[in-house]
Structure formats: structure tokens, C-alpha cells
Amino acid sequence: MGCGNQCHSSVIGPLFALVDCNNFYVSCERVFNPKLHRRPVVVLSNNDGCVVARSEEVKALGIPMGIPYFRVRELLEDHQAAVLSSNYTLYADMSDRVMQTLATFTPSLEIYSIDEAFLSLQGLSGASSDVGRRIRRTVLQWTGIPVSVGIAPTKTLAKIANHWAKNHADLEGVFDLSRTECLPSILEQIDVEKVWGIGRRLSEKLRPLGIRTALHLAQADAGWIQKRFSVSAARTVLELRGQVCFRLEESPEANQNIMVSRSFGQPVRTLEHLQEAVSSYLSRAAEKLRQQKLCAQILTVFARNSPFGSAPFCAPSASFIFETATQSTLEMMKAAQTLLPRVYRPNVAFHKAGVLLSGLVPADKVQPNLFDNLPVRRRDSRLMQVLDRLNAAKKQVFFASEGIRQPWRTIFRCKSPAFTTRWSDLPIVS
């Protein structure tokens, strides 16, 4: 690096580590299928639509994140790439293992996404970069997943440190930005769009103003940025200067919305099939709602055609407000049946539909309504409990309204087995 020596006294101020799994979905697949090593691998989104994870070999081919698969299929074939559908059950289980491993290092842990966590290293003894290396080694050994670790006094800088660790092989996956004298020269090499919280739109507006790198942004006037853009952008400026604006959120707030939406395996043109799909999504959404011990006041149903087709974009939606917040799938399905005719359009080829539950309240804090039918509520509640218990491990019982043939169902053409969550799919070592 040639950036001067890093000293190793213990740290007093706040210190964050961002641990990010490398190419997470691809890494999960490689743990159970050694043939995927040293070979280009991609994982695709639902319906095998877009590239959502790429191995290093694929990145080297210049294939960007999120590109539609059909546009790069030939290129991938030319390089004998392995192409896999998403196996969310596997990734969720592997994520749990990684997070449990991280929790052994510190209780101050924020699970930020399926493949990322922030840790507070404040007060931990020893050199922070040694801790980083230990984290990396342990996660790899216990789960098989390679991670990168970025360490810095703010979350935004930890993100940058992590990014730097990923892009400099000599660092072996760990970079401690809090102990470097060359922060400005690093920020100078980072495009402003790469900064956490600055997206494409914002960077397009910043560049003409001369703010093209993370360093430019760090040196900008925070008050002016707030007036011109937003308070969040101003916070990012301060964070780049080492001033904490985003704290660790160890016990996250309850969700404000629960959404289940999917693109269809093939376009839906009939009210009947739209009803099936919406019933099935609603059934899943209500399950999530009960898992989180919440009730919903508002149900929104929406559907849309493809934004890429020649037909004008069409995205009707309709909402239902319950007299009393509910967690009963039955009650919600009844409501959905009244909403769907308002959403359905003959002559529209629907490409996607979804349900949104909002106005969420804890189940034990629901205000009962004067005209509530309590016996029905209690009966429904018992029924839902039984349903959830039956479906806990594997879906065994479903509503007739969800349909049987389900021609709209999401397609996964090349999905790997459920290595870690189904006995029959257990990998065998011979």
C-alpha cells in the first residue's frame, strides 16, 4: 500500500466493523458443490430473470449486477459458466449460520441484510485489524463462506473500508481504515456513486457541481448539501468525516409494511388466475404477519403489466381498511376478493402482482371494534394457529383459492437442492 505505518494502540471512540459475505449466493452454492470452484458462476433472480450474484470470474467478464439473463446468456455459455436459479431457503439458512458465528465475537451486532452485518468493536481489546482477521478466519472455517471486513469509526466509512478490502487482494479481505493516515487519498479514489446512501440519481446531480469522489463529498458544506438535497445526504457527509450519524441498530424496530409480490412465470390474463396468485401471496404475507405477532389494518392489492412491453404501463391497485386490525388469512382473503375486480383489467397481460399489509400493530395491542364479532375472531385465531403449525416445516395445507395448477407460478429452471434444510437433499460425501 505504501501508506505509512498503522499503529496498534487500543481504540477509545466508536468503532464499527462491516462484515460482508463475498458474492454471497455464489459462495453458498460453492460450499455444497465443489465443481463450482474456479469456474464462472451466476445466480439468477426469480423466473431466472436477472443476474443477482456473480463469481469473480463472471465479474472479470464485465457482466454487471442486475443485467437481464437473456442479454448475457451467450457470453456465459461461451465461458462454460454455471448458471443457477435462486435457492432462497439455502441462502437464508447459510445466512443464519454466518450471523450466529459473528455473534460469538460481540453481542453488539446489527444484521443489516442477508449477507451483511455491522459489529461494534468499541471496547474490544487488541488491535482492531487482528479482530477483523480472526472474524474472517472463523466464519470461513465454520461456514465455508468467505467474507470481507471493513473497520472504521462510522458505518459509512466501514462500508468504504470493506469495499477497499474487496478490491485489494494484498489486504486478504480485511482493512482497518481507522488506523490509516491515508484516508484522503483513499476517498479520492472512490467514485461518489459508490458511497453508501449516494445512488445513481444523486451522483448525477452532484457531479456537475464538482463533487465526483468520496473526498469531494467529505469536503462539501453539510448545511448546503442538506438545503440542496436532503438531511440524509448531509448525514453522509458528516459520516465521511468520521462523525457518527448512523448508530448500530441492535434490536430493529418492527416492520412498517409486509409485502409479498412476484413476477409471474407466464403472463396472467384472467381474473381467475389473478385471484389465485393474489390468494397465494396473501397466504404467505399473513404467515409472516403472524410470525411477527402483528395485525394489519390495511390490505393493498396491486397488479401490473410489463414495463418493457409495447402496451402502456398499467399498475392498478386497491386498498381495504379493516374495522379492526386482523391477522386472519380468511378475513384478508375475503377482503381481497372484493378488491380484485377493481384491479383486474380485461385485455391486460399482467406480469406481476402483490399484496401489501400496512398499518401494522402488535397483536396484543389491537383496539377491538364496538361491533366486533369476538367468537369469530377467536375461532379464526385458533384455526390460524393450527394452520401455521401444520405448515411450519413444509407447506401441507393451503386454501382452495390458491389454485392447483398455478400456471402463473414462478419458474426456477436450475435450482440446487435444499442441502441444509431437507433430509433427502443432504449432501453425501463418498
Added chain:
DNA sequence: TCTGGGGTCCTAGGACCC
């Protein structure tokens, strides 16, 4: 032919009230 899913936060603008 074929373009993901699930979230959060912020702001602007309108309605309404005093």
C-alpha cells in the same frame, strides 16, 4: 421470447385548523 423482491426514509404539497 426472455428484464427480481422487499424494504426504509425523506420531501413536497394539499387539506384543514386556529
Added chain:
DNA sequence: TCTGGGGTCCTAGGACCC
């Protein structure tokens, strides 16, 4: 009838994240 300011709440839409 005319004139004015300040505050809150709600919603839609935009931007961001992975």
C-alpha cells in the same frame, strides 16, 4: 368581506439500500 401566519397531518412519489 378581506387579509395573514403558523402548525399538523396525510399522501404520493422519489430515492436509496441489498
